[in-house]
Amino acid sequence: MHLAAQILLNGILLGGLYGLMALGMGLVWGVLNIVNLAHGAFIMLGGYAVYYCYAGLGIDPFAALPIAMVGLFCLGYLVQRFVLSLIARAALLSTLLVTFGIDVVLTYLALFAFSADFRTINPSYAGDHFDLGGLTVPLAQLGAFATALVLAGGLRMFLARTRTGRAIRATAQNLTAARLHGINPRRIYPLSFGIGTALAGAAGGLYGVVSQVTPYMGNTLTAKSFVIAILGGLDRPLGVIAGGVALGIAEATTDIYLDPTYRNAIGFGMLVGILVLRPTRLFERA
Amino acid sequence: MSTPGSAPGSEGEQRPASAPLFEVRALTKRFRGLVAVSQVSFSVAPGQILGLIGPNGAGKTTLVSLISGTLAPTLGEIHFEGRRIDHLPAYRRAHLGIGRTFQVMKPFPGLSVLDNVAVGALFGIAGGERERSRARDRARQCLELTGLDHRQDQRADALGGPDRKRLELAKALAMQPKLLLLDEVMAGLNAVEIDEVVALIKKIRDRGMTILVIEHVMKAIRTLSDRLLVLHHGQQIALGAPDEVLRDPQVVEAYLGKRRT
Amino acid sequence: MTTGRWLVISCVAALAAVPLLGSATMVQYGISALSIAALAQAWNILGGYTGYASFGNSVFYGLGAYGTAIAMVDGHQSFGVGLGCGVALAVACAWLFGGPILRLRGPYFAIATLGLSGAMSAVVSNLGFAGKNVGLILPLYRGDELFYELSLALLVLCTLAVAWIARSRFGAGLVAIRENEDAALVMGVNTPRYKALALMLAAGFSAVAGGIHAYWSTFIDPASAFDSTLNVKMVIMTVFGGPGTVLGPIVGAFSLSAISELLASQLSTMASAFYGLVIVLAVVFMPGGLMELGRGFRRGGRHYFLDNMRRFRL
Numbered sequence: 001m002h003l004a005a006q007i008l009l010n011g012i013l014l015g016g017l018y019g020l021m022a023l024g025m026g027l028v029w030g031v032l033n034i035v036n037l038a039h040g041a042f043i044m045l046g047g048y049a050v051y052y053c054y055a056g057l058g059i060d061p062f063a064a065l066p067i068a069m070v071g072l073f074c075l076g077y078l079v080q081r082f083v084l085s086l087i088a089r090a091a092l093l094s095t096l097l098v099t100f101g102i103d104v105v106l107t108y109l110a111l112f113a114f115s116a117d118f119r120t121i122n123p124s125y126a127g128d129h130f131d132l133g134g135l136t137v138p139l140a141q142l143g144a145f146a147t148a149l150v151l152a153g154g155l156r157m158f159l160a161r162t163r164t165g166r167a168i169r170a171t172a173q174n175l176t177a178a179r180l181h182g183i184n185p186r187r188i189y190p191l192s193f194g195i196g197t198a199l200a201g202a203a204g205g206l207y208g209v210v211s212q213v214t215p216y217m218g219n220t221l222t223a224k225s226f227v228i229a230i231l232g233g234l235d236r237p238l239g240v241i242a243g244g245v246a247l248g249i250a251e252a253t254t255d256i257y258l259d260p261t262y263r264n265a266i267g268f269g270m271l272v273g274i275l276v277l278r279p280t281r282l283f284e285r286a
Numbered sequence: 287m288s289t290p291g292s293a294p295g296s297e298g299e300q301r302p303a304s305a306p307l308f309e310v311r312a313l314t315k316r317f318r319g320l321v322a323v324s325q326v327s328f329s330v331a332p333g334q335i336l337g338l339i340g341p342n343g344a345g346k347t348t349l350v351s352l353i354s355g356t357l358a359p360t361l362g363e364i365h366f367e368g369r370r371i372d373h374l375p376a377y378r379r380a381h382l383g384i385g386r387t388f389q390v391m392k393p394f395p396g397l398s399v400l401d402n403v404a405v406g407a408l409f410g411i412a413g414g415e416r417e418r419s420r421a422r423d424r425a426r427q428c429l430e431l432t433g434l435d436h437r438q439d440q441r442a443d444a445l446g447g448p449d450r451k452r453l454e455l456a457k458a459l460a461m462q463p464k465l466l467l468l469d470e471v472m473a474g475l476n477a478v479e480i481d482e483v484v485a486l487i488k489k490i491r492d493r494g495m496t497i498l499v500i501e502h503v504m505k506a507i508r509t510l511s512d513r514l515l516v517l518h519h520g521q522q523i524a525l526g527a528p529d530e531v532l533r534d535p536q537v538v539e540a541y542l543g544k545r546r547t
Numbered sequence: 548m549t550t551g552r553w554l555v556i557s558c559v560a561a562l563a564a565v566p567l568l569g570s571a572t573m574v575q576y577g578i579s580a581l582s583i584a585a586l587a588q589a590w591n592i593l594g595g596y597t598g599y600a601s602f603g604n605s606v607f608y609g610l611g612a613y614g615t616a617i618a619m620v621d622g623h624q625s626f627g628v629g630l631g632c633g634v635a636l637a638v639a640c641a642w643l644f645g646g647p648i649l650r651l652r653g654p655y656f657a658i659a660t661l662g663l664s665g666a667m668s669a670v671v672s673n674l675g676f677a678g679k680n681v682g683l684i685l686p687l688y689r690g691d692e693l694f695y696e697l698s699l700a701l702l703v704l705c706t707l708a709v710a711w712i713a714r715s716r717f718g719a720g721l722v723a724i725r726e727n728e729d730a731a732l733v734m735g736v737n738t739p740r741y742k743a744l745a746l747m748l749a750a751g752f753s754a755v756a757g758g759i760h761a762y763w764s765t766f767i768d769p770a771s772a773f774d775s776t777l778n779v780k781m782v783i784m785t786v787f788g789g790p791g792t793v794l795g796p797i798v799g800a801f802s803l804s805a806i807s808e809l810l811a812s813q814l815s816t817m818a819s820a821f822y823g824l825v826i827v828l829a830v831v832f833m834p835g836g837l838m839e840l841g842r843g844f845r846r847g848g849r850h851y852f853l854d855n856m857r858r859f860r861l
Contacts, residue, residue, distance in 0.1 A: 035654045035657075035658075083827065083831075085860055085861040086831045086856055086859065086860045086861075087830065087831055087834075087859050087860070088859065088860055088861035089858070089859045089860065089861065090830075090834060090858075090859035091834075092653050092654055093600045093782075093786065094830050094834055094859070096600070096602075096654070096657065097782065097783060097786060097826060097830045098826070098827050098830045098831065100779050100783070100823075100826065101823040101824065101825075101826030101827035101830065102823065102827060103823070104819060104820065104822060104823025104826065105820050105823035105824055105827070106823075107819075107823075108817070108819040108820035108823065109820050112817060112820070185861060186861060189861065219775070223661065223662075223665065226658050226661075227662075230655075230658075259673065262669060262673065263669070264665050264666070264668070264669040265665070265666045265669030265670055265673075267665070268661075268662040268663070268664075268665040268666035268669065269662075269666050271658065271659070271662035272644075272648070272659050272662040272663060272666065275648075275651055275655050275658065275659045275662070276647040276648065276650070276651070276659070354733055355733070356729070356732075356733060375732075375739075376732045376733045377732055377733075377734075377735050377736055377737050377738065380733060380734055380735030381735055385733075385734075386733060388729075388730070388733075392727050392729055392730035392733075393726075393727065393730070394722075394723055394726035394727050394730065394731075395726055395727070396726055397722065397723075397726055401719075404719070405719060405720075405723045405730075405731065405734055405736070406734050406735075408716050408719050408720070409720065409723075409731075409734050409735030409736045410734065410735050411735075413735070414716075414735055415716075416716060417716070418714070418715075418716060418719060421716075421719075457730075457734065458734075461734060461735060
């Protein structure tokens with residue numbers, strides 16, 4: 001019973017971070033109809049940005065998050081504006097291939113610049129935890145979870161309350177109608193993509209605190225973000241966080257009750273299962 | 287006075303009573319709370335042209351989709367040549383001899399016009415032709431019939447509006463169907479083109495095909511149809527000879543609204 | 548015989564002669580290049596002709612590798628029987644999972660195949676008789692020439708199959724599915740069966756490639772057998788060469804292999820980054836691949852590239 005509760009807690013905390021990772025991918029998918037295979041690479045770059053802020057400049061990782069987010073926003077904006085916009089109306093396979101190419105470029109540039117060593121972001125409170133009714137609550141993971149919720153909530157409010165946010169949602173729902181209302185997709189698309197990469201960057205920074213950063217970390221994270229984005233309903237921020245939590249709990253449970261090597265099998269199994277059994281929600285997006 | 291759900295062959299029929307080519311009984315389609323088609327029943331004898339009319343959103347295309355197999359019915363039965371087909375997938379119905387055009391056209395964009403039509407010949411009635419060359423020959427005949435043979439090597443997505451309609455028709459004809467379902471093939475055509483299509487449909491019927499036509503062009507559908515079926519909000523409100531049906535007050539009301547007295 | 552056929556036969560003969568005339572490194576390079584070309588061609592059946600772009604064909608490659616390895620190691624069978632087992636395993640998997648997965652469209656299908664590949668890899672890494680994560684060691688066979696000729700034979704066979712598909716009624720059905728599946732269905736194409744057949748064909752050929760790889764490398768483990776980098780390679784090579792054409796995958800695979808070798812020898816670490824750049828540029832400026840480039844360039848010169856960019860941009 002106690003063990004089950006701890007597993008649940010671990011899963012939830014990890015899941016929140018997973019949800020944050022997927023937030024950006026879901027937004028980009030929902031608004032631009034781009035499945036960004038380079039998403040993991042942006043997460044990775046965010047991790048490195050925070051790492052160097054911390055290791056090089058001594059800035060606390062959580063404080064460095066905004067810096068990383070701004071940097072990743074600019075990068076994403078430029079990538080969409082000058083590369084992805086060129087194939088905006090091509091078949092979906094083209095966007096998959098181009099984002100794959102971008103992923104390769106970013107990964108190997110990172111490999112070249114940062115080497116393949118695993119880096120951990122180790123602030124003084126990294127190992128701390130406190131007890132809550134017999135359960136161990138790791139501080140760093142809790143902070144990551146809280147940040148994920150804050151950002152998701154922020155995104156939701158941005159999309160619902162601000163003019164730009166509503167313009168983004170309008171573009172996602174009906175491009176022609178949005179254009180007729182004076183919304184310019186040439187502004188909205190890079191903006192949305194930039195927000196997506198900024199969120200990825202934040203997730204990367206947090207990931208570096210609770211785990212490690214390496215140039216290759218992107219690929220599995222892209223795959224996980226797929227699963228979660230689909231589970232959560234693409235551009236519904238809180239739904240995506242919930243999806244992340246679901247995956248987090250599933251992984252934590254498999255770790256203890258089965259075997260950590262089954263982690264990927266469970267994740268992928270869930271993915272295939274969801275796709276096959278619940279197509280209606282997805283096709284509303286199509 | 288025409289009444290819905292009449293027995294087959296009893297309304298304005300000039301032919302001797304023969305077994306209906308196809309028959310629909312109490313056909314109903316519900317979409318999560320919206321009833322698109324409700325308790326529609328009628329039958330069509332071989333060689334007849336049945337016109338299907340009704341205001342926009344009446345369920346006409348849905349009915350055609352139910353017959354062609356694109357949609358599965360919620361309730362009811364469809365019989366074709368004496369056998370029940372409502373559980374058969376669309377491709378099986380094509381092999382049995384049901385062909386249709388789509389209101390929102392569905393060409394094969396990257397293929398040539400000839401290859402577009404050849405698909406119908408390759409997979410149509412009884413599974414279609416086995417050899418591509420024979421299929422292409424049949425496709426050419428259909429293109430000649432619909433007036434598209436001078437464009438046979440062009441890409442389908444390079445065609446303009448009226449030509450796209452012709453292509454849609456040619457594709458269905460290449461299947462050599464026994465029952466042809468036409469969904470608004472005259473939309474967007476000018477008067478001359480409409481007359482051409484009407485003549486073409488009559489020619490096809492004279493070759494033995496049974497045709498169900500959805501149309502909004504009243505003049506055309508009046509001259510073409512042996513009988514008219516009127517749908518309104520998914521329900522069948524009239525079935526019978528065109529002149530009678532078009533005078534039916536329920537039908538008039540459906541199109542023009544209630545008469546203020 | 549037409550000049551085209553003579554050309555093809557001479558090319559095949561020339562390729563077959565490489566082990567006799569070329570160096571050992573050339574043979575090794577050849578095996579990899581031929582193998583990936585065969586994978587690309589197999590992918591072409593489902594992705595190029597049918598329009599179902601799978602990002603997880605490595606699952607069939609891996610099942611072929613493991614089927615062969617398990618038959619040879621645990622079952623003490625010959626290579627031939629092993630290959631048969633590998634193919635049977637892959638085709639069975641395609642038949643089993645194909646139904647539900649092929650009902651998905653576009654990106655969802657791609658992701659589902661990715662998921663299938665990942666899940667299968669994870670499952671295999673937990674099976675004792677498959678060597679778990681440690682892997683399996685196959686009997687040693689000295690003589691790269693055999694594997695070279697086998698890979699060449701596979702590529703030729705697969706290409707002949709694609710050539711047949713391109714001319715056959717089956718192929719017309721596949722293309723119809725790609726161009727407009729709803730229309731194809733209503734015109735009488737048995738889309739579920741055709742898609743499943745395309746998947747099983749792709750699975751079978753991919754499995755043979757996997758089996759050859761297993762015996763050649765003498766060692767497989769989940770990571771190398773279900774090599775996920777292969778997935779994108781085979782897609783990119785086919786798209787680069789020309790999807791839905793007979794020679795496209797071969798042209799794409801050989802040219803991209805050559806490009807990456809060239810880059811690796813000239814630029815070493817940055818090579819991969821440039822490779823990614825090549826992919827991006829190719830998709831933006833020549834989306835129909837090299838096969839279409841030939842036609843398009845003859846018609847419009849350099850405007851071909853600009854037109855492509857203009858056609859698809861925002």
